[in-house]
Amino acid sequence: MKLTTKILAAAGLLGALFGCTPTATKDAASSTGGTEAPAATTGKKLKIGVSIPAADHGWTAGVGYWAEQAKALYPDVEWKITTAQNPDKQIKDLETMMLEGLDGMVVLATESAPLTPVAKQIHEKGIFLVNVDRGFTEPVADIFVEGDNKAFGRKSAEFMAEKLGGKGKIVILEGIPSTVNSDRVAGFREVMKRFPGISILDSQAGNWSKEKALNVTQSMLLKHAEIDAIWASDDDMALGAEQALKEANRKNVWMLGGAGMKDVIKRVMDKDPLFPADITYPPSMIAVGMHLAAASLRDGKAKERSQFMPKHILLDVELVTPENAKNYYFPDSVY
DSSP: OOHHHHHHHHHHHHHHHHTOOBOOOOOTTTSOOOBOOOOOOSSOOEEEEEEEEOOOSHHHHHHHHHHHHHHHTOTTEEEEEEEESSHHHHHHHHHHHHTTTOSEEEEOOSSHHHHHHHHHHHHHTTOEEEEESSOOSSOOOSEEEEEOHHHHHHHHHHHHHHHHTTOEEEEEEEOSSSHHHHHHHHHHHHHHTTOTTEEEEEEEEOTTOHHHHHHHHHHHHHHOSOOOEEEOSSHHHHHHHHHHHHHTTOOSOEEEOOBOOHHHHHHHHTTOTTOOOEEBOOTTHHHHHHHHHHHHHGGGOHHHHTTTSOSEEEEOOOEEOTTTGGGGOOTTOOO
16 A cells, blocks of 8 residues: 555544545545545634745655645635744744634644744643654654654665665765654664674765755765765755766765655666665655644544544655556656
8 A cells, every 4th residue: 555545544534533534636646635624513713823844855845735735625724834944934933823823733843853842832822733744852742643764764774785785885864853864864773783794884964955965975975985875865865966976977876765756766667776766755744734633623622532532643654666666656746
């Protein structure tokens, strides 16, 4: 089963639990998806804020797209969607929202640690809080929806170790400081402990940015004369690393990215030796978070529903190979 199908199945199950029924709509990541708006019976229009990172790379552009898709499915909810380039801007956005009498907030943090104090303030004010993807450093959200980033790192490392035959030299490109990055890296390194023949020569932050990854990879290539493979841990960073390899005329190096960018999935499908595999991590999870916020708050019964609502929802990730890549390739996708 495709990851986005699993996400939507989870949302559908929870929606049925709360009295909302999923309905089919076009999913740019999976060609299926969407949810029907919950019927309001209190006469009061729900007000829900959504705070997400600005579209500074492909995955966050996908997040913005899916937030708008979810918004359109809930015409009886008054949504306020804001984007932020950095933690300072996002904190100001959230502080403003707290003054606007919102019933709930859905937050995908720019960075985990700086956003945790304001998340605590939201919680203390009694505003229903759904945290998506990048977790806070304290469990203050009513619901936390994330991809299984430890599995992301683990499956990446297992694939790379097998392809390398247990021997080789690799470098790592890390993301923005967040629970997503720390869990991925921890999962990856835990597996690599079993393979003493694989040396991790370097690990630096590429911030999930093509441009930053280009610069970081250029430095790594100057520093290390022999590199067998790169764990880019994100498809945008993988494209930056690819450019660095081309400019340095470094060959016989392959890489593993992640998140399921359509251009990378196509290259996996076409058996491009530079991209032998990928890991799924669809940005449509923001829509799941918005669905859960609206479904939980309907009829003003969020407190009652919290008794049987899981606080932590972990979504699986999948290894994409040439054999199954066609199941994850959607050329009309925004990402």
